[in-house]
Amino acid sequence: MKKFKYLIPKTLDEAVSLHQSHGGSAMYVAGGTDVIVKITSGKLAPDYLISLKHIDGQSQLELNTETGVFCIGGLVTHRTLEMSSVIRLQYPIIHDAVQRIGSTQIRNVATIGGNLVNAVPSADGAIPLIALDARLNIYGSTGERSVDLIHFFQGPGQTVLDRGEIVTKIIVPKQSKRTGAAYQKFGRRAAMELPLIGVGVLIILEEGSNRCAKARIALGVAAPTPIRTLSAERYLVGREITEDTLNEAGKLAAEESRVRDSVRGLAWYRREMVAVLVQRMGMKCLQRIKESEGR
């Protein structure tokens, strides 16, 4: 492995200033499950590796019971998300995704911030958070700013992060009462697999009916970045959520996707699976709304 110096800042400011003082030859590392592989294989060659793991206050989950805002620290591991009862009960769509990322050994160290910053088209961690309208807090030398997660990605491996900026928090806004959300990673194996396609659906129903008040349909591996399929979402709003309307939304989402052929699967197949899974996840949303109302 290439030689580098390993730096351990204790605060965000220290991390940012270390990054600044070493210019282009410095890199942040959190869990390291991607970074270390890329250094070993020679794809990355930093002279300075700045560990973010010892910065306080970045690895917490906080649900503010007054505002209903859910805050996930950038350094929270996938395993923490997987085991959290708040997530299992109130944000099952996140649980759907994180329980199938990598393996236990990977989830024990890999962080959600790292998953997002990597910006791979298949980022399983990102799709549910996009469906939940999450925002990111970003910290850098000019202070803190906030970006909608859907606008965070610019291309494979590319984000709106400026040099030296750190994703500190993922903010999930308050959920309406009748919200259901579900994610399906569709691949061939259970472990250590990247999805052929990833489909996240969120549906909010009006009080007292099955009419859709709000819909989110987010797709992974359907374009160079995670996307939302807006025409399918618009189609659902105001309509009764049934197998038929979800079927139509699935078709619209498939048309909107920009899937392509790759070693993992062909575009036509991916497109068909988008249609199938949007419907299936939509039905799961309904089921989850029912279950939560039964509790």
Next chain:
Amino acid sequence: MNKQSLEIIINGEKYSLAVEPNRTLLEMLRDDLELTGAKEGCGEGVCGSCTVLMDGKPVRSCLTLALEASGSHVTTVEGLAQHGELDPLQQSFIDHGAVQCGFCTSGMLMGAKGLLLENPHAGAKEIRNSLSGHICRCTGYTKIVEAVESVVESSKEKR
């Protein structure tokens, strides 16, 4: 480049070491400390044969820098046996014929140990799920899962 210092507890013993920052935990264990139980299979975090426990949780030692393990308790397969007695998992692997070529075994043992530390009553599904991050190229998965199940069963009987 300069070595950096590292305090670490491995299998209950305290070590003060100096390592190159680019040294992985696996390289340090195998090459510096001659604890060769953890194996390098793929070297990129996919196969699970380098699995060790860090503060009781299974991690890939090939993806962990030695310096990242600073201050933590690391357990390798060499640390499983206590006072000359095999860990129940080790004994069960032997009894169930869960070892073929043996290359994945130390990783499997540590993955299973991590699971049982977290959930001593893990069911078949959880065991399979948890070991899904380990590859056995002899494909002896059934015996391995049975060996772990049997440890869970006998710990229930003891209560």
